Amino acid sequence: MISKDKKIVIVGAGAIGGTLGAWLTPQNENVYMLDRGEVAERIRESGITVFAEGRREHAETIPVKTITDISEIPNVDIIILAVKNYSLDQVATHVRNQVEGEPIIVALQNGVENQEILPKYFKNIIYGVVGYNAWLEEPATIGYQSKGPYILGTLHPELTTELAEVEAIFKRGVETIVTDHFQDAAYSKMIINLTNSFTTLVGHKYREITDFLIFKKILTNLLYEGVQIVKATGYKECKIGDMPSWFTITSIVKLPQFVTNGAFRKNLAKMVLSSMGQDIIQRQGTESELDSLNGYFIKLADQAGLAVPYNRAIYQLCKEQFSKTPFKPLTEREVWERIRLEMEK
Template identity: 25%
Template sequence: MKIAILGAGALGCAIGAALTEAGNDVWLLNRSAAHIQAMARNGLRVDDGGGSRHVQVRTATRAAEAGAVDLVVVLVKSFHTDAAMRGALELIGPETLVLSLQNGLGHEDVLADIVGHERVLAGKTYVGCVMRNPGHIESGVAGKATYIGELDGRITARVAAIAKTFNAAGLITEVSDNIVGTMWDKLLVNVATGALTGTTGLTYGQLYDEPLLKATALAAIAEAIAVAQAAGVTLSASDPERPWTLAGEGLSPAFKTSMLQSLEKGSVTEIDFINGAVVRWGLRHSVPTPVNATLVACIKGIERAMIDRKKQEITA
């Protein structure tokens, strides 16, 4: 299968490396020239439980270099989705499918507006990875599940073919007949920890050691569950404790959420597609979400301060 990873950061590279080693024609697309050049020069260095190795991968900064593919896996940051897909239309051929594995809710609507609803598939992955340096990742593929599906819940041959390809590459993948529910399940995990660590600067170990923060997390999750239920979404669990436990399961106490990592790098976050999505859906279904709204406001305030500091540094 010819596959393009649109947004080949740490996670995209881990998935792309696995698919490449399984014999697929995989292109890793990223805007970072340093990252692309490092992989083109030395291959992608992958550190995992089996040690360290270099995987020879195909890379590009422009979609035209890859051309039309069978599958586009979208892994850009949420706020880049529209621009990234519009800038990569050379990847789209007559039969191309577009699969979002991004965090949060709302990407599928953005993608459908650009490539057409009939092409768009949804998914969630629990694979965890860290970018160590340009062209160098620490991969957490082993034992981590990925779920994909049609937005209307149908089990189709095209989704089954993608799952077969992923599984053959060691990416544990299941086809879901309730992918919207699966997306909400993952959203609850992100709601549990992302904004709280972003506002406090705490690692997972520190977060889970603070009872007051756990209470806030459970309240945010409970709001999200209430919104999902009002929207008719079928969740795998209705107890806020479950997403809270899942969020930190198997992670080092020193591990940082992606939201905190973004802020520490001076980047804006995906808050609008995580806690912000809960607030939007809550308004749509008349469910109050004061805890999530407060967390969104706090993160937006931190982002504003960060942007203002950058402006001051430029003019200084």
Template identity: 25%
Template sequence: MRIAIFGAGAIGGFLGVKLLQAGADVTFIARGAHLEAMRAQGVTLRSGGETVTVHPRCTSEPAEAGPQDYVFVTLKAHSLPVAAPQIAQLLGAETALVTGINGVPYWYFYGLDGPYRDRRVESVDPGGKLWELLPPSRVIGSVVYPAAEVVEPGVITHLDGDRITLGEPDGSKSPRVQALSKVMIQAGLKAPVRPRIRDELWVKLWGNLAFNPLSALTGATLERLATESDLRAVARTMMVEAQAVAEALGVRFLIGLDQRIQGTAEVGAHKTSMLQDLERGRPMEIDALLGAVVELGQLVGRPMPACELVLALVRERARQAGCYPSR
């Protein structure tokens, strides 16, 4: 099985090492110092008290890898439009595209029964260019739970989690998704195939849409945002608004709102990825995590005053920090 990891940073690198150990033919596609270190010294993964070093094929040029059976895209959402032409070079006639990206995906409405079927989400796919370059018929949706970080170029520490949920947008248990699940399980990962992948996507997004922007605005950790009564109230209000939007689109939430918030509190004094990006001067995932949710709220006619307020504030905070470039 030929698998490319496009964006082989922390999560992509962790996944790639595990798949390589399971016997898959894996190509890491990366750039910069991390790529050079992987080429020279291999990829070192520290996980569960063990350290392993592997020597995969590494490149910055997708054309060198050629068509794949599966391409995992583990970029941040705002990087996808720029990377799409390169990703397209990895697609053969039957290549499946596995999108391990936070937030509302560009393919969200693909094949979805109802009045919005095949609608483009402008916040994450301006002009529908992703839809054309990376046809959603190729997509296997995924929800990624592991936490990892690149502690130095070529060295990845796996912090927690081993589940990556998979799902076809049409809910089918296709041969391609079942084959992928099998090899991921052989790699020591939990890889359940769900018929309603959007439900699970929303459970993760539910917290991210509130806690990430609030952390960027306040500098607070997840623990404080989820336990300080005034901050928790703001997050909860945003989540209530988002739940109404999701349910209007047919989503079923299998856990309660306060249970979701409590799960966030249990993560502890952790900085969200959006706060870390702000502190490091990197582009922030504002549109995928909150902008697209507000767009969906406008689409289904649900008021979202708290989400709209926080969205305006965090966009301006990012602009002032040079972390929200104009599109």
């Protein structure tokens, strides 16, 4: 039995760190949240408010412990890093300089860039794939699609005890699965994340889709190319929550459109604003995880000699558009034009 008094610090109280903090706090005595600016201030004043999608009237507010610097907690046992990939190196450097010994690090980023960054600073690293969507409705008020799942694993077989410890702590508050094939989970999740770029580019959820069939074609081919890339790297499928399987993705691309339009429309209605959409559209920022996700996959495709015109065109368009302020979404047709040109090369 893992004790409930482990000292746990969650760095980043955004969509993922905030929901996790709200779910773990009631079940564990020493969970501390670390963020900055308005988010930190609001959490300190009134805790974290979380609500399941469409149920804001049933929102729960959980008072949480907060700190302003990780050095406030001596002998911290577990540090959960819930910041974006683009903040990770800076956060890891700071944490390393402030913390003694070798706490367990839990890394929750999409993608696998964290596998390059974190081992430069830490020894005991557990990785997690996040299998749900969450969003900051306002600072410290977070909506979520479902309570998990998290898929946890490690790249170091000697960390079995640490993995079991983190699993026990997570399981007290949220659906959690452990895998001994973590890379399959990480790469399978990255396929789904390829769509963050396109849905952001066309402002999905902020403007009406004007051309459903083009939207569907682009989105599903992005995913299909992703499946081909992961297959070429040798990783296997790992089902992530209720996200589409490789079979579903392949079927939608291969079957006549009229067969799959209805199901696609239903799923489209359920689609939420991705973490990239939150950065670029909701916060009007210029930083995103585009290179950690789409950029990384394009490099894999190049290594495998795979043509990926959908991903390549969208990556380039995102590079151009995300740097503009204010960001203005493109239409599906504008995106399609660029893909067509890429295919002709």
